[in-house]
Amino acid sequence: MxxxxxxxxxxxxxxxxxxxxRKKLNxxxxxxxxxxxxxxxxxxxxxxxxxSISGYDLSIALEQHxxxxxxxxxxxxxxxxxxxxxxxxxxxxxxxxxxFETKTVLVATGGRxxxxxxxxxxxxxxxxxxxxxxxxxxxxxxxTVAVVGGGNAGLEAVIDLFPYANKIYLxxxxxxxxxxxxxxxQVASNPRVSVLLNAATKEIIGDTVVTGLIYEDxxxxxxxxxxxDGVFVEIGxxxxxxxxxxxxxxxxxxxxxxxxxxxxxxxxxxxAGDVTTMPYKQNxxxxxxxxxxxxxxxxxxxxxxxx
Amino acid sequence: MxxxxxxxxxxxxxxxxxxxxRKKLNxxxxxxxxxxxxxxxxxxxxxxxxxSISGYDLSIALEQHxxxxxxxxxxxxxxxxxxxxxxxxxxxxxxxxxxFETKTVLVATGGRxxxxxxxxxxxxxxxxxxxxxxxxxxxxxxxTVAVVGGGNAGLEAVIDLFPYANKIYLxxxxxxxxxxxxxxxQVASNPRVSVLLNAATKEIIGDTVVTGLIYEDxxxxxxxxxxxDGVFVEIGxxxxxxxxxxxxxxxxxxxxxxxxxxxxxxxxxxxAGDVTTMPYKQNxxxxxxxxxxxxxxxxxxxxxxxx
Numbered sequence: 302m303x304x305x306x307x308x309x310x311x312x313x314x315x316x317x318x319x320x321x322x323r324k325k326l327n328x329x330x331x332x333x334x335x336x337x338x339x340x341x342x343x344x345x346x347x348x349x350x351x352x353s354i355s356g357y358d359l360s361i362a363l364e365q366h367x368x369x370x371x372x373x374x375x376x377x378x379x380x381x382x383x384x385x386x387x388x389x390x391x392x393x394x395x396x397x398x399x400x401f402e403t404k405t406v407l408v409a410t411g412g413r414x415x416x417x418x419x420x421x422x423x424x425x426x427x428x429x430x431x432x433x434x435x436x437x438x439x440x441x442x443x444x445t446v447a448v449v450g451g452g453n454a455g456l457e458a459v460i461d462l463f464p465y466a467n468k469i470y471l472x473x474x475x476x477x478x479x480x481x482x483x484x485x486x487q488v489a490s491n492p493r494v495s496v497l498l499n500a501a502t503k504e505i506i507g508d509t510v511v512t513g514l515i516y517e518d519x520x521x522x523x524x525x526x527x528x529x530d531g532v533f534v535e536i537g538x539x540x541x542x543x544x545x546x547x548x549x550x551x552x553x554x555x556x557x558x559x560x561x562x563x564x565x566x567x568x569x570x571x572x573a574g575d576v577t578t579m580p581y582k583q584n585x586x587x588x589x590x591x592x593x594x595x596x597x598x599x600x601x602x603x604x605x606x607x608x
Numbered sequence: 609m610x611x612x613x614x615x616x617x618x619x620x621x622x623x624x625x626x627x628x629x630r631k632k633l634n635x636x637x638x639x640x641x642x643x644x645x646x647x648x649x650x651x652x653x654x655x656x657x658x659x660s661i662s663g664y665d666l667s668i669a670l671e672q673h674x675x676x677x678x679x680x681x682x683x684x685x686x687x688x689x690x691x692x693x694x695x696x697x698x699x700x701x702x703x704x705x706x707x708f709e710t711k712t713v714l715v716a717t718g719g720r721x722x723x724x725x726x727x728x729x730x731x732x733x734x735x736x737x738x739x740x741x742x743x744x745x746x747x748x749x750x751x752t753v754a755v756v757g758g759g760n761a762g763l764e765a766v767i768d769l770f771p772y773a774n775k776i777y778l779x780x781x782x783x784x785x786x787x788x789x790x791x792x793x794q795v796a797s798n799p800r801v802s803v804l805l806n807a808a809t810k811e812i813i814g815d816t817v818v819t820g821l822i823y824e825d826x827x828x829x830x831x832x833x834x835x836x837d838g839v840f841v842e843i844g845x846x847x848x849x850x851x852x853x854x855x856x857x858x859x860x861x862x863x864x865x866x867x868x869x870x871x872x873x874x875x876x877x878x879x880a881g882d883v884t885t886m887p888y889k890q891n892x893x894x895x896x897x898x899x900x901x902x903x904x905x906x907x908x909x910x911x912x913x914x915x
Contacts, residue, residue, distance in 0.1 A: 325789040482632040589896020
């Protein structure tokens with residue numbers, strides 16, 4: 302029986318684990334894999350206190366910091382399938398069929414890339430349709446590429462493509478781009494970029510590989526075809542909350558509802574980071590919120606006669 | 609006219625400044641000095657992603673990260689005296705008599721050490737009464753010392769004294785120690801430490817230097833005198849909220865009341881870190897909350913027709 306099981310492998314899980322160790326909680330961290338969503342970033346300039354670090358190096362630093370804690374056990378390769386409450390304790394079941402009991406749970410499972418859900422997307426996944434610009438930009442040397450999504454993720458994908466693509470279309474469904482001003486300026490200053498606003502992506506075309514994209518002008522309702530060799534889908538992330546969807550309250554977007562201490566609707570279960578309703582998803586925010594949750598968990602565990 | 613003035617020099621101010629720069633906000637950071645309260649810590653093991661760093665080195669890292677941001681101006685040696693609202697803008701006045709105008713304010717002024725307010729404390733300040741265990745422990749080589757306060761700060765002061773003091777009394781007003789279990793065990797395992805519970809410190813005695821301390825047993829109401837050469841006062845911190853006390857709502861402890869985005873009772877003013885009502889004061893929590901506040905400030909600034 303653990304005091305605390307932390308589910309996840311990103312900054313929130315690592316931060317929570319470090320603080321659980323400070324409190325000598327008998328803790329298990331269950332992670333599918335380590336590093337979180339930003340593990341694919343080439344250059345993170347906003348991990349506070351560090352001017353520049355790759356996502357990979359940051360994930361190593363987080364994992365090393367966590368593994369240095371004696372009272373914390375870490376199991377990777379364990380994707381959690383579900384969490385069930387029995388009286389005053391919880392059973393955490395993994396997809397591999399392992400089962401662990403604990404007094405409290407911290408859900409720090411983060412989010413994953415959102416998909417368009419249009420014809421051609423699934424069929425051409427990995428054949429020109431990609432979701433990780435850092436990973437796949439080098440495959441498009443000298444090519445024409447469409448980036449779908451005008452938020453930070455889309456803008457950053459465009460920038461990732463600068464050294465490779467000959468021509469980049471940036472398609473944004475609404476009337477304005479949404480990302481950081483700095484990043485917008487960087488994108489606008491490159492003559493190889495064409496920004497298409499009010500452009501709703503309708504279909505990705507191609508037989509064995511992507512050859513084009515159809516979008517609708519949301520003003521005129523006219524459809525246009527772009528000849529492209531690749532489509533980068535960068536329309537945000539969805540919370541990895543499936544494992545607790547029958548246990549705790551979620552909002553309509555699937556985010557776990559939490560209060561300012563990370564408490565969910567179920568006593569004994571906390572959540573922190575991108576999986577929650579807390580606004581603005583950032584590595585440092587996830588870490589700070591997970592720490593606050595663990596300090597609250599400690600306070601809960603040492604309080605006598607709870608139940 | 610700045611978009612944003614950040615007041616403070618700790619992790620919250622640095623984190624806020626880095627994110628303000630990402631959003632290209634015309635930002636001024638006004639800091640009395642850099643580093644925050646943990647600048648005096650010899651070995652911080654819970655700054656996430658870094659297994660061990662001194663408070664001084666962390667403060668340097670934070671300041672360098674902040675100063676690397678082009679759109680952020682940093683002025684140190686400027687202690688803010690007050691913040692006043694005029695229509696839709698704010699005037700920030702410093703003790704030096706300088707004055708700056710801004711559209712928004714982030715209060716990230718942290719906290720400072722709480723004092724006992726008992727006879728002898730002020731008179732013997734610096735003559736055996738000390739508030740910074742890391743700084744002053746080496747002065748007590750071979751001496752007998754009392755540490756007042758049974759929370760983390762007090763426990764850590766005891767540990768700081770291990771290499772130096774011959775005898776350490778730890779006085780806690782209530783019936784139990786309050787700090788981390790790990791730290792409590794470390795303290796309990798040292799035979800040179802005597803823990804005195806239900807011990808209310810009443811007076812510090814000495815002519816030119818500390819020679820003793822009087823405490824009351826809160827059960828029996830009896831007074832006892834300890835012969836000590838030093839008194840380490842470690843009873844927590846108080847929020848540095850004086851500069852906005854007539855502007856925004858504070859709770860009874862003087863903390864700035866904020867919602868989960870760091871919004872205060874006054875539109876245009878946010879707060880983050882130890883100066884706020886947010887529970888659990890930690891460097892990473894302060895950084896995360898300041899980032900969330902700045903992203904909310906950005907959203908406020910780009911929203912048209914506010915007023």
